[in-house]
Amino acid sequence: MIPEYIPQEIEKALQKKWLEEDRFLAKPDNREKYYCLSMFPYPSGKLHMGHVRNYTIGDVISRYKRMNNFNVFQPMGWDAFGLPAENAAIANKVSPKEWTNENIEHMKKQLVALGLGYDWSKELRTCEPSYYKWEQLIFKKFYEKGLVYRKKSLVNWDPVDETVLANEQVIDGKGWRSGAQIEIKEIDQWFIKITEYAEELLNSLEEVDWPENVKTMQKNWIGKSHGAEIKFKIKDTKEFLTVFSTRPDTIFGASFIAISPNHEIALDLAKKDIQISDFLQKCKEVSSAEADMAKAEKLGIDTGISAIHPLTNKEIPVWIGNFVLLDYGTGVVMGVPGHDQRDFEFASKYSLNIIQVISNDNEEDLPIISEGTLINSEKYNNLSSKDASIKITNDLTDKDLGCGLVQYRLRDWGVSRQRYWGCPIPVIYENGTPRIVDENELPVELPELPENSAPIPLSQNKDFYEISSDIQRETDTFDTFMDSSWYYARFTSADNNESVFDKNSSYWLPVDLYIGGIEHAILHLLYSRFFHKALRDMDMVEGNEPFKKLLTQGMVLKDGAKMSKSKGNTVDPQSYIDKYGADTVRLYMMFTAPPEQSLEWSESSVEGASRFLKKIWNLIIERRFEEIKEPSSFSEEEKALRRKTHTTLKKVTNDFEARFSFNTAIASIMELLNFIPEKFKSQETSESEKFCLNETIIIILKMLNPIAPHISEYLWNAFYDQNPQEGIESSWPEVNQDLLEISEFELVVQINGKVRGKVIASIDSDQSEIEELACTIENVSNNLKDKEIKKIIYIKGKIVNFVI
RNA sequence: GGGGAUGUGGUGGAACUGGUAGACACGCUUGGCUUAGAACCAAGUGCCGCAAGGCGUGGGGGUUCGACUCCCUCCAUCCCUACCA
Structure with a gap:
């Protein structure tokens, strides 16, 4: 009886092992570095499908790069300030801080359960003073550089709730909570002169390896x-x-x-x-x-x-x-x-x-x-x-x-928000005159709320803002886009409390691959690019651009629409992780659509992914590696399997390396698995067949490892059993070019562009031989009878087309 | 309103550089195994047609020996639009 594939058991054990042996901890060394970053999440409570997709893509690429001997840095953190925490605080009577931190703890467990290989020693939370202290310092430096000013600007004002509303809180011109007609009101706000960098933000788009559509969107947004x-x-x-x-x-x-x-x-x-x-x-x-x-x-x-x-x-x-x-x-x-x-x-x-x-x-x-x-x-x-x-x-x-x-169409960046749950803007007004808080007084900490209290805006918190009768603190907090504009750089020095960016930043930066939703194509990416340039001009980071290569992943849809609570079409990934295991969920996500396209969630396709892993399991679990000397000759069938194995490896390598086309990579691995002849799998197989099967198994497990790391590592260890071999992650297999050569191909014969027949032809035949061969097909010769042939086109190794 | 995408079988998708449309998978049908079901295995499956054959990549037009792929035009859907993140 073959032991059953129980993903929950093997996944949990391996995840524990990875954490214990610090498998994903990264330190600078003399290998080529690869900083792979996925956009950090807003801790809304639990992971949604978009996160799972985003982070799986990042992890697959990270693991692949690691197998190719790159020094991979893949950190993770939390974009922890923002409006939903305040809304939840009002609704559930918990403080935004408590709510946020509980969400983080839960979501972190989910990330671990997905088998994502993060360096948790560099975890960041933007709501921690140890993070936003540096944001306040950067703001101070921007101010000193003349990049910050104050100006009147328009906000949505709810006259009933007496509060400023975000655009999404205004529905048909009415406040979402009060239902009152909103008003446009003009108030003093802090601005950052992103327009000073408009020309460079436009020009240096040429330096980055980003999708053309994102570059075009940014160009149009800057709008010169x-x-x-x-x-x-x-x-x-x-x-x-x-x-x-x-x-x-x-x-x-x-x-x-x-x-x-x-x-x-x-x-x-x-x-x-x-x-x-x-x-x-x-x-x-x-x-x-x-x-x-x-x-x-x-x-x-x-x-x-x-x-x-x-x-x-x-x-x-x-x-x-x-x-x-x-x-x-x-x-x-x-x-x-x-x-x-x-x-x-x-x-x-x-x-x-x-x-x-x-x-x-x-x-x-x-x-x-x-x-x-x-x-x-x-x-x-x-x-x-x-x-x-x-x-x-x-x-x-x-x-x-x-x-x-x-x-330029680009406007300066208004960073003031009249909210509680954000980074306090480090400004003091003395008799109404603003001044930035001294460096040694940073951070200006967000005050704690009384227990079971709804968030009190800083402007109503006298203990916070009143220093003396003529000295007050600024009561606005930063736009949360500020928090996310520089986290990519802070990750490199996240555990350093003495300086914002230490020498590790020059080793790891820039980010080699940044992965995130296409919905961030303009704002977040533009703000981060601006930050990087401004920080560069203050000698705090090196290079012109923060993100060398960008991968914009499409959305996960259900019934053709973005999953959202209001539409009631959300699918919780956790139930699928619990039922099928992380490897199946990862495999499904990677198989169902190419990363850039939107992905339509389909219940039944998850079954298919699970079935494939079971097939792999059943093929390998009871097999043990045997040292077999390479036979001096192979049968046609054996040659065919070896060729298929290495053409698959070549295709998968190209799909990983050049295209990030994981769906087609997985499809060819499935094809390879289907290709293995039954008799090779039986116990009475010959030595040379066993040799070929061993080769195929090893390559399948390696190719599968970035996508389904648990099952592949488990089977790898089981396959080698007592004989110690290299770890599955230690190298990506090499294509044996000699096995790829072919002498014959299937010639497609067309008449006026329509397929009329197919025949096996030699790759070395010249055009006249090919024409002659094509005419031996009955359907072709019948169709050519009594017709004047105007032209014959032969594309080597592919088709011949008779034009009549 | 502006900007950016997408559109291929019943479904998700493949076709990478203009060269066999539908790989791979889901679903479905039939058969096997089973007391039965689940699981698994085998065969089939774009549409019309008994067949020969014809049609077919959102609609219409064009370039080409050849178009899912290039050009023009129209339609539909999705994302962003500066205070959701």
Whole structure:
């Protein structure tokens, strides 16, 4: 009777062993290093499928690299500050700290149970003072470098709960808890000048090995555009309204100016004009999220003010438009309805002039968005858009009414959050004047909450903020993106309390492979890149980029949608780990879809993964390695198995190395297993068959080890039994090139591109021999009968195509 | 609104550089084993058709001897959109 495969037993024992022998502890040595990092999780309570997928990919690659003699560093930590902890605290009457730490303990056990090989000696929790102390110090250094400033900025305000809401807490313009109509409110906030690095963030994308789509997203987000600043004089005053336009060639089509509802002029007018003040009130009722603003109906109101067109000197009306963002550009736009979709809609709605100034052969109906030839533009008529843009910009510059300008879409990073569960911003106000806390007073610790208390905002915690009657602490905390922008570097020195980054950081950095969800393609990755560059300029880290290579994994879906509690389509990975074991879950995750694509969860496919491991188990568990001298000759069947084994190894190696294509790697291992002839497996097999089977078993176990490390290591040890051999992890097998050579192949014969037959051909045949051979197929010769052959195409080793 | 992806059998997916579409697996059907079931083993399985053959990679068009792959266009779904992480 074959012993049964009970994954729970062997997995637990091996995990214990790995921890006891510090298998995954990493120290600098003279091997090539490989820093493999998976995005650390928010400790929400338990692992979800996205985590399992992310971390399995990272672990598979780490184990593979380790087998290839790299010094692998794979740490793990916790992005522990954030909104959900506060929500849970209110709902469950536990402190955010307690809730978070309990979640971490549970999730850490889950990670261990998945067999993930982390160096736990470098574990980080961003909510610990020992971590955020350094974040406060980095902020201080940014401040000293002139990268930090304070500015008024917009937030979603819930007037009932008297609190600032995150965008996701605003549903259809209402607060999620109170249901009250939210308001856009302007408050003082801290900003970091990420725009100072805009150009470098754009250019150094060329240095990294990232997916093109992520690079494109970042490029578009930074949004470098060339255009012109144009000044429109306000009638009867000496003041100007300055607009930025990427299309100065369309300036003769400008028929209105639109200013932001938060623009100074709008605010001034609202004081006197009840209609305008009503309009501004209405504008405040749309959440500040970009998607909401863009979807909201375009609304406007005439200010009654006129502006003077800088080139025609005609008067054009100034409107307030709810679609104009104060934070972007100058907060004023020039409306060219003939050549801009949004302006066209706005002008049509409010019966403003629509003037065509560009003609284009391909487009007839206004608005014509693309470039073309100028018309109705006085002396610029008949110029191309490009030439006209240059000429008009030059002429405006001469008149001192404008200038050419490079503009970025990227805005400075607002890091203030009005919340409790975050890193306190280390600032003290003395008589209202801010100053950063001295280094020796860091960290500014987050105050503990009274027992069973809901989180009290720092602004209501007098014990915290009041140092004396005229000295107060800042009560905002940092955006949690701050916490996650530099953790990759801190991991290298996580156990060092004396300095933020020690000499290990220059050994391990940059991260060789960073793995995480595609949803982080812009914000998190951009902020981290900015941090790295700023830290580099302060001589704290080396190199220009934090993440050399990036792997963006797709989402785990159920019924075609992202798993979420609100949709009720979540699947808890723990129940599958309990039922099938970690190896099956890992195998399933890797087999079901390529890493970059989204993965549709399927219950029954998990069974398939489990079945495959059982087959491997049943094949190997009772077999023992025997020292057999390599036979001098092999039968055809034996040769075929050896060739299959080594072509599989070659494919799997390539899939791991160059493509991260684990699903196809697993498929070929399955194919190899199916290929082993029955009689090789029987007890009465010959010596040479046994030799070949041994070779195949060894290679299968090695190939399987990164993906299913428990079963493969267990079987490896069982297979070698009393004869001590190298550990399964000590090396990746080598392809025997001699075994790959083939002399024959299956020739596909096509007529006009349609397959008409197949025949075994020699690889060395020339085209005429191939043609002759192809014509021996009855179906082919029948189809070619009485037909004029126009052309014959032969692709060596693949197909021959007769064109008739 | 803007930006980025994806679309192939009943299902997940494969086809890597323009060269046999559907590897591998799930499911299903039939048979074996079994008192029965589970498990396991064997065979079959894109669609239409008795067959010959024809059709087939979201829809339409194009380039090519040859297109899942390249180009144009339309449609659907998903992700991000600066305070979810």
